[in-house]
Amino acid sequence: MWEPLNLYEIPGTMVLIDLPGHGKSPLSDQSDVPSMKFMADEVARVISEINPTQYRIVGHSMGGYVALELAANTPKGISKPSHITLLNSNCWSDTEAKQADRLRVARIAFSGKELFINEAIPNLFARPEDFQKEIEALKQEAKAMTSEAIAYAALAMRTRTDYTSWVMENPSMVRFMHGALDRLVSVEELQQRLMPQADQAAPEIIILPNAGHMAHWEATEEVVKGGLVNQP
Numbered sequence: 001m002w003e004p005l006n007l008y009e010i011p012g013t014m015v016l017i018d019l020p021g022h023g024k025s026p027l028s029d030q031s032d033v034p035s036m037k038f039m040a041d042e043v044a045r046v047i048s049e050i051n052p053t054q055y056r057i058v059g060h061s062m063g064g065y066v067a068l069e070l071a072a073n074t075p076k077g078i079s080k081p082s083h084i085t086l087l088n089s090n091c092w093s094d095t096e097a098k099q100a101d102r103l104r105v106a107r108i109a110f111s112g113k114e115l116f117i118n119e120a121i122p123n124l125f126a127r128p129e130d131f132q133k134e135i136e137a138l139k140q141e142a143k144a145m146t147s148e149a150i151a152y153a154a155l156a157m158r159t160r161t162d163y164t165s166w167v168m169e170n171p172s173m174v175r176f177m178h179g180a181l182d183r184l185v186s187v188e189e190l191q192q193r194l195m196p197q198a199d200q201a202a203p204e205i206i207i208l209p210n211a212g213h214m215a216h217w218e219a220t221e222e223v224v225k226g227g228l229v230n231q232p
Contacts, residue, residue, distance in 0.1 A: 059086060
């Protein structure tokens with residue numbers, strides 16, 4: 001996922017975590033209710049093993065939801081992150097229409113996984129014709145996920161907590177980096193939902209003009225130098 005970024009330009013030690021059901025991390029949740037909390041707890045377990053004195057989190061898309069869950073409800077035994085960057089992500093809960101779409105995805109994961117992946121991944125890019133090789137590689141990675149893992153992620157996102165109020169209460173702790181051409185969440189919606197009241201400060205929003213939902217592939221230099229190097 002983070003392969004295109006020149007991580008050596010970013011200060012500090014990078015820890016790249018496969019979320020449950022992704023990459024080489026198995027989906028080990030034994031409960032009947034998929035949740036962001038389980039994913040956040042798994043990330044917290046990794047953090048507790050590393051035991052850093054200070055750390056920041058960068059989360060892309062669903063990873064942003066996990067970052068918010070961890071920051072807002074940090075488990076005992078580890079310190080809160082000093083800052084989180086939400087890359088092509090947001091802080092509010094799903095609308096009813098989006099919740100229905102998540103259910104549809106969960107069902108399709110078992111009946112037509114490959115067809116869904118073949119259609120969904122190109123739409124994440126603003127200019128898919130310019131990233132054919134990368135898209136094919138991402139398709140193969142997604143197809144390696146089990147149907148259970150794909151459905152779990154969809155259902156966990158469907159019931160995630162709305163953290164808009166938390167973000168507005170902690171604006172200096174959160175940065176949004178967003179592709180101007182993101183088809184999943186528009187820049188206009190992001191700016192509207194994060195409009196501060198008269199006595200509030202606003203979280204930082206960095207707009208990447210030529211990127212869609214996969215900004216770290218479509219605008220790699222801007223993501224690194226415009227956001228990840230210049231951390232608070």
